[in-house]
Amino acid sequence: AAKRAGKGRYSLFNDALLGDVQERMLLEQQLRECLRQDQLEVWFQPILDVRTGEVAMFEALARWPLEGGYCSPARFIPVAEETGLINELGAAVARKVIAALPALLALDARHVVNVNLSPRQLMSRHLVEQMCSLVDGAGLSRDSIHFELTESALASNADFAKQQLDALAAAGFHLHLDDFGTGYSSLHRLQSLPFSTLKLDRSFVVMLGQGDARIARSIISLAEQLGLQVIAEGIETLEQQERLLDLGCHLIQGYLHAKPMPLPDLLEWLARRG
Ligand code: C2E
Ligand code: MG
Ligand code: MG
Numbered sequence: 001a002a003k004r005a006g007k008g009r010y011s012l013f014n015d016a017l018l019g020d021v022q023e024r025m026l027l028e029q030q031l032r033e034c035l036r037q038d039q040l041e042v043w044f045q046p047i048l049d050v051r052t053g054e055v056a057m058f059e060a061l062a063r064w065p066l067e068g069g070y071c072s073p074a075r076f077i078p079v080a081e082e083t084g085l086i087n088e089l090g091a092a093v094a095r096k097v098i099a100a101l102p103a104l105l106a107l108d109a110r111h112v113v114n115v116n117l118s119p120r121q122l123m124s125r126h127l128v129e130q131m132c133s134l135v136d137g138a139g140l141s142r143d144s145i146h147f148e149l150t151e152s153a154l155a156s157n158a159d160f161a162k163q164q165l166d167a168l169a170a171a172g173f174h175l176h177l178d179d180f181g182t183g184y185s186s187l188h189r190l191q192s193l194p195f196s197t198l199k200l201d202r203s204f205v206v207m208l209g210q211g212d213a214r215i216a217r218s219i220i221s222l223a224e225q226l227g228l229q230v231i232a233e234g235i236e237t238l239e240q241q242e243r244l245l246d247l248g249c250h251l252i253q254g255y256l257h258a259k260p261m262p263l264p265d266l267l268e269w270l271a272r273r274g
């Protein structure tokens with residue numbers, strides 16, 4: 001119908017659009033099925049304190065096995081977010097993180113897992129109660145889990161977002177501001193929200209490796225002024241790490257040290273390090 005409706009030059013556009021919509025609908029159906037069959041996986045990437053060489057914490061990252069490979073979170077998280085499946089997905093991630101925590105805490109009682117929360121999850125009225133009951137129900141301490149939120153989670157409905165963040169913090173969860181510097185956030189607001197940590201986005205680490213330290217230096221010094229810790233993400237080279245250390249940032253996450261791994265591989269990785 002789209003083909004006949006317009007002139008030739010529009011039909012191509014319409015077909016492409018239709019293709020996009022169909023692809024999204026298929027992805028949505030497949031994701032729904034994945035969640036129904038409990039096939040979503042959670043992998044873990046270590047974050048090191050390179051001053052001591054110790055693992056400081058882990059980031060939990062959702063992995064969706066699809067058609068013999070893995071579908072990228074960059075593709076399926078937006079679909080989950082738009083369709084509302086993100087709340088179910090987020091609950092599955094939280095359950096899996098909580099199931100993994102005893103093995104990690106047995107190795108070191110200070111271990112912490114960082115869990116990503118999307119904007120729509122933050123807007124869920126059940127979020128705080130749900131997370132508390134999952135963590136408490138497993139007999140875990142709430143400070144074993146930190147939450148990562150991007151600036152986009154703060155963009156709409158600012159008052160409710162602040163209320164939710166305050167409630168999470170009051171419940172004992174530490175909060176990290178993810179991909180810091182890539183979105184729009186006013187420093188005034190940042191200072192009024194209960195974040196303990198800024199995550200320096202990978203794009204600034206790349207710039208740093210190319211000799212441009214301006215943004216990385218500014219963000220690290222801003223964090224220092226506000227009394228926040230900084231985790232740098234996406235470190236792939238020793239040179240990047242050394243420059244970060246020079247700027248005073250010592251919490252390092254990236255392929256240089258380890259890629260995200262399933263729990264058994266992570267336990268092996270930790271055992272090898274001794
Ligand atoms: P993010 O939270 O900023 O996570 C860091 C991303 O950087 C991960 O991508 C990680 O695999 C990747 N990464 C880590 N070190 C390096 C490195 O040295 N080089 C490069 N090139 N990349 C590195 P991933 O796993 O593909 O996830 C992408 C995004 O999807 C995440 O970005 C997060 O926003 C979202 N996401 C992933 N899992 C979840 C989840 O369980 N819930 C929610 N709401 N979002 C999630
Ligand atoms: Mg993150
Ligand atoms: Mg990040």
Ligand code: MG
Nearest residue numbers: 179201202233
């Ligand atoms: Mg990122």
